[in-house]
Amino acid sequence: MARVVFEHVTKRFGDVVAVRDLSLEAFDREFLVLLGPSGCGKSTALRMIAGLEDPSEGSIRIGDRVVDEVEPKDRNVAMVFQSYALYPHMSVRKNIEFPLRTRKVGKEEREKLASEAAHTLGLETLLDRKPAQLSGGQRQRVALARAIVRRPDAFLMDEPLSNLDAKLRVQTRAELVELQRRLEATVIYVTHDQVEAMTMGDRIAIMSDGVLQQIGPPQSVYEKPGNLFVARFIGTPAMNTVTGPVVPEGEGLAVAIASSRVPLPAPYAKAVGDAGLTGVVIGVRPEHLTLASEGLLPATVSVVESLGHERHVICRLEDGQMVIVRQQSSEPAPGEGSMVRLATDLHHLHLFDVHTEQRIEPA
Numbered sequence: 129m130a131r132v133v134f135e136h137v138t139k140r141f142g143d144v145v146a147v148r149d150l151s152l153e154a155f156d157r158e159f160l161v162l163l164g165p166s167g168c169g170k171s172t173a174l175r176m177i178a179g180l181e182d183p184s185e186g187s188i189r190i191g192d193r194v195v196d197e198v199e200p201k202d203r204n205v206a207m208v209f210q211s212y213a214l215y216p217h218m219s220v221r222k223n224i225e226f227p228l229r230t231r232k233v234g235k236e237e238r239e240k241l242a243s244e245a246a247h248t249l250g251l252e253t254l255l256d257r258k259p260a261q262l263s264g265g266q267r268q269r270v271a272l273a274r275a276i277v278r279r280p281d282a283f284l285m286d287e288p289l290s291n292l293d294a295k296l297r298v299q300t301r302a303e304l305v306e307l308q309r310r311l312e313a314t315v316i317y318v319t320h321d322q323v324e325a326m327t328m329g330d331r332i333a334i335m336s337d338g339v340l341q342q343i344g345p346p347q348s349v350y351e352k353p354g355n356l357f358v359a360r361f362i363g364t365p366a367m368n369t370v371t372g373p374v375v376p377e378g379e380g381l382a383v384a385i386a387s388s389r390v391p392l393p394a395p396y397a398k399a400v401g402d403a404g405l406t407g408v409v410i411g412v413r414p415e416h417l418t419l420a421s422e423g424l425l426p427a428t429v430s431v432v433e434s435l436g437h438e439r440h441v442i443c444r445l446e447d448g449q450m451v452i453v454r455q456q457s458s459e460p461a462p463g464e465g466s467m468v469r470l471a472t473d474l475h476h477l478h479l480f481d482v483h484t485e486q487r488i489e490p491a
């Protein structure tokens with residue numbers, strides 16, 4: 129297996145910049161997830177590793193080799209797509225063997241490797257079927273078997289689970305991670321689904337508009353989103369973000385939300401003061417808000433969503449900004465239309481510059 133490195137890679141399609149100055153390394157044997165909304169450049173980045181697109185600028189390395197001049201077939205990476213792209217007229221066995229055939233691997237070796245790959249994915253009993261005779265999940269496993277059969281340096285997966293129904297997706301998610309650990313494989317996995325990214329990735333690289341926003345282990349990205357985009361993209365329900373001007377409050381500073389004042393803890397007040405910021409965005413995750421009579425912010429409950437194990441209480445602040453509170457089902461539910469007060473531990477606050485949208489670290 130091998131690491132995969134982007135060095136200042138830009139890809140333009142005419143006027144569209146699909147990927148902008150991307151520098152990124154997937155470590156050897158790492159499960160790296162490229163995460164972002166549709167159109168942010170994930171597939172283009174992956175296709176450049178495979179050699180299906182050429183970078184407009186910059187360079188890509190696989191292992192220690194710069195591959196910019198290397199043909200796709202000589203890059204020794206395997207790609208798995210959302211549409212499994214199996215050959216419909218070929219049996220499962222023939223589909224799995226196909227990459228070996230094109231590489232002129234002898235018959236005996238081919239059958240041995242294909243059987244091993246089929247065994248790894250639990251496909252032994254399906255080898256003589258045609259793709260049309262398989263379920264979506266089985267087809268997906270055939271596509272994976274075909275990818276692992278030739279022992280590539282890295283696996284490139286482009287939303288490989290998105291054609292599966294929700295339940296199968298969750299199951300296959302775990303199976304894919306198991307497989308990656310067993311093969312000690314380098315995997316670069318593209319998805320727009322932040323739950324997939326959080327649960328599968330050793331690290332997550334979040335992209336928006338062709339630009340890498342942040343890269344890190346799931347928990348650290350969750351705990352310290354580097355900017356508002358990441359803060360709002362990671363986590364369900366999304367982080368609450370409330371905007372207000374910075375005002376003096378006693379010796380320190382506060383954020384004004386309608387008639388209320390949210391005092392900034394001293395280290396944040398110092399950072400905000402030092403930077404001369406006049407407005408900030410406060411971020412609080414729904415699980416870090418509670419309904420409490422001593423809460424700082426008055427709000428009206430507009431909708432209560434019950435999910436069985438938990439509850440989402442959707443509130444409007446005095447100025448109309450929407451905030452979601454996540455409650456355990458065991459807590460008492462507020463009535464829709466009732467007035468409540470929202471409380472949080474101030475150490476759960478995230479703070480962002482309203483103009484640059486970058487995270488503000490306490491001074």
Ligand SMILES: Nc1ncnc2c1ncn2[C@@H]1O[C@H](COP(=O)(O)OP(=O)(O)O)[C@@H](O)[C@H]1O
Pocket residue numbers: 141144145146164165166167168169170171172173
């Ligand atoms: N072959 C192409 N020609 C022109 N524009 C393209 C081409 N491929 C992708 N794009 C554009 O590049 C941007 C990124 O696309 P893509 O990498 O497919 O995003 P994602 O996989 O994150 O949804 C989009 O604006 C898309 O329309």
Ligand SMILES: [Mg+2]
Pocket residue numbers: 167170171172286
């Ligand atoms: Mg895509």
